[in-house]
Amino acid sequence: MTRTVPIRDGLFHVPPSGAAPPHLIGSRCDDCARSFFPSKNQCPRCSGRALAEIALSPRGTLHTYTVIHQAPPGYAGPVPYVVGRVELPEGERVLAPIVGVAPSGLRTGMPMELVIGKAFDDPEKGEVVTYQFRPAREPVRP
Amino acid sequence: MRPVVVLGVGLIRFGRYPDVPVAELGQRACWAALDDAGVAWRDIPVAYCGHAFQGSTMGQRVLNRIGLTGVPIINVENACASGSTAFVAAYQAVASGMYDVALALGVEKMSFKGMIDATRPDDIERPLGTGAMPTKYALIARRYMDDYGLTAAALAQVSVKNHANGCRNPYAQHQRRLTLDEVQQSRMISDPLTLYQCSPTGDGAAAAVITTEAVARQRSAGPFVRVAGCAVGSQVFVPGEPDDISEITKRTSRRAYEMWGGGPDDLDVVELHDCFTIAEICHYEGLGLCGEGEGQHLLASGATGIGGRIPVNPSGGLLSRGHPVGATGMAQIAEITWQLREQAGERQVTGAKAGVTHTLGGGGGMACAVTVLTR
Ligand SMILES: [Zn+2]
Numbered sequence: 319m320t321r322t323v324p325i326r327d328g329l330f331h332v333p334p335s336g337a338a339p340p341h342l343i344g345s346r347c348d349d350c351a352r353s354f355f356p357s358k359n360q361c362p363r364c365s366g367r368a369l370a371e372i373a374l375s376p377r378g379t380l381h382t383y384t385v386i387h388q389a390p391p392g393y394a395g396p397v398p399y400v401v402g403r404v405e406l407p408e409g410e411r412v413l414a415p416i417v418g419v420a421p422s423g424l425r426t427g428m429p430m431e432l433v434i435g436k437a438f439d440d441p442e443k444g445e446v447v448t449y450q451f452r453p454a455r456e457p458v459r460p
Numbered sequence: 461m462r463p464v465v466v467l468g469v470g471l472i473r474f475g476r477y478p479d480v481p482v483a484e485l486g487q488r489a490c491w492a493a494l495d496d497a498g499v500a501w502r503d504i505p506v507a508y509c510g511h512a513f514q515g516s517t518m519g520q521r522v523l524n525r526i527g528l529t530g531v532p533i534i535n536v537e538n539a540c541a542s543g544s545t546a547f548v549a550a551y552q553a554v555a556s557g558m559y560d561v562a563l564a565l566g567v568e569k570m571s572f573k574g575m576i577d578a579t580r581p582d583d584i585e586r587p588l589g590t591g592a593m594p595t596k597y598a599l600i601a602r603r604y605m606d607d608y609g610l611t612a613a614a615l616a617q618v619s620v621k622n623h624a625n626g627c628r629n630p631y632a633q634h635q636r637r638l639t640l641d642e643v644q645q646s647r648m649i650s651d652p653l654t655l656y657q658c659s660p661t662g663d664g665a666a667a668a669v670i671t672t673e674a675v676a677r678q679r680s681a682g683p684f685v686r687v688a689g690c691a692v693g694s695q696v697f698v699p700g701e702p703d704d705i706s707e708i709t710k711r712t713s714r715r716a717y718e719m720w721g722g723g724p725d726d727l728d729v730v731e732l733h734d735c736f737t738i739a740e741i742c743h744y745e746g747l748g749l750c751g752e753g754e755g756q757h758l759l760a761s762g763a764t765g766i767g768g769r770i771p772v773n774p775s776g777g778l779l780s781r782g783h784p785v786g787a788t789g790m791a792q793i794a795e796i797t798w799q800l801r802e803q804a805g806e807r808q809v810t811g812a813k814a815g816v817t818h819t820l821g822g823g824g825g826m827a828c829a830v831t832v833l834t835r
Binding site: 325326329352356362363381382383384385386387388389390391392393394395399401402403405409410411413414415421426427437438446448 | 581588591601602606648651697701
């Protein structure tokens with residue numbers, strides 16, 4: 319089996335053996351209740367210093383998107399690729415790779431869900447995985 | 461605060477100068493500004509140098525070539541707003557009474573660089589490939605298109621207008637007329653932004669000499685180009701919009717207008733930060749030239765062309781004049797100064813009495829500088 323490593327620690331959590339969907343790790347300001355991703359150690363809105371770690375909602379809507387045909391330096395994945403901002407119920411708009419949809423199928427406002435998937439292969443570390451969003455599928459009920 | 465006037469401006473044509481050291485580019489712009497002002501470098505008591513990528517003591521590297529006079533040289537970095545921020549700092553030095561004369565310089569050599577990436581090496585946006593400047597503006601464009609029914613063709617028209625203006629500007633990097641088809645058919649960078657909807661990187665330098673109105677009057681009867689208002693702003697918290705470019709433009713321009721005692725309806729000419737086509741549409745609204753969502757209609761009406769109600773970017777803007785980032789704000793100051801003096805040649809806006817410059821720096825808008833000049 320391929321070894322997978324997160325693109326960075328502390329950004330997302332994948333519960334073992336599919337017990338629950340993965341979630342992004344954010345922080346919430348004790349003073350003004352705003353939530354942020356990635357986590358912050360101080361609130362940029364009210365300067366509060368007390369922030370608690372929270373599990374952000376794994377679903378949101380596509381606020382905006384673009385298909386990138388010329389990748390910037392430092393990016394090692396396939397081109398072209400889709401990037402979007404997904405608005406979560408907590409109010410944060412997360413900038414993330416968008417997968418599982420052809421460019422012609424993209425619409426602002428479409429429901430999206432978090433998935434953890436491959437960013438690129440690293441010859442030393444193995445498969446590097448990241449947070450991504452894809453169009454939301456109907457919830458599977460057992 | 462004492463009334464401050466622009467005594468002289470100068471720039472070199474933006475473009476690619478592989479064989480000229482960056483310090484010499486700055487030196488040439490300073491020569492032009494000093495000659496235009498009729499002032500010798502040895503009579504300048506303080507200088508401010510804006511640049512973003514040139515390393516330490518850039519201002520000294522330029523000005524030491526002109527003469528070792530020992531004056532304070534203050535280097536200013538605010539990304540793409542570095543030059544315009546240096547100008548505001550120079551204004552403050554003179555208006556406050558600390559100095560009677562100041563030189564402001566913007567200089568940048570970046571023809572060695574490709575696409576500008578707003579990320580730092582440890583940013584998560586770098587490996588994810590989400591942090592390039594065209595991407596940030598493409599995301600703004602897509603949302604704007606869906607919110608206000610802006611079409612890809614209407615968006616591309618910004619570049620057609622600004623390249624037509626740049627053809628009339630001997631200092632512009634791209635002096636080439638482009639058709640709508642050429643703009644839309646150029647290589648896709650980040651959908652909907654094609655290559656000719658992205659400002660070119662390049663090399664350039666621009667400078668200005670400013671002084672008090674009292675000192676200027678000792679030299680000539682005028683009329684003088686006066687610094688009527690200026691402001692520098694940074695971000696406030698805008699929910700969900702880490703790359704906001706609109707709120708910061710609104711708030712910073714309102715501060716400059718308030719200092720001037722005028723408003724967008726009193727402006728005759730505008731140089732704004734069209735780093736990408738969508739930025740010009742958004743900044744029409746941010747600067748108050750039209751209402752929210754009306755930017756595309758203002759453009760389509762012809763109001764922002766030379767000869768229109770409120771000409772925008774007669775120089776060609778960043779899209780055509782070019783965008784060596786630290787030099788851009790000072791090039792805008794030079795352009796508005798020439799427009800107000802009726803020295804803008806083929807691109808002259810008839811009877812211009814008040815003009816504004818606007819630059820944004822950083823990924824989205826981390827810094828904003830706005831200056832109103834009047835005659
Ligand atoms: Zn807070």
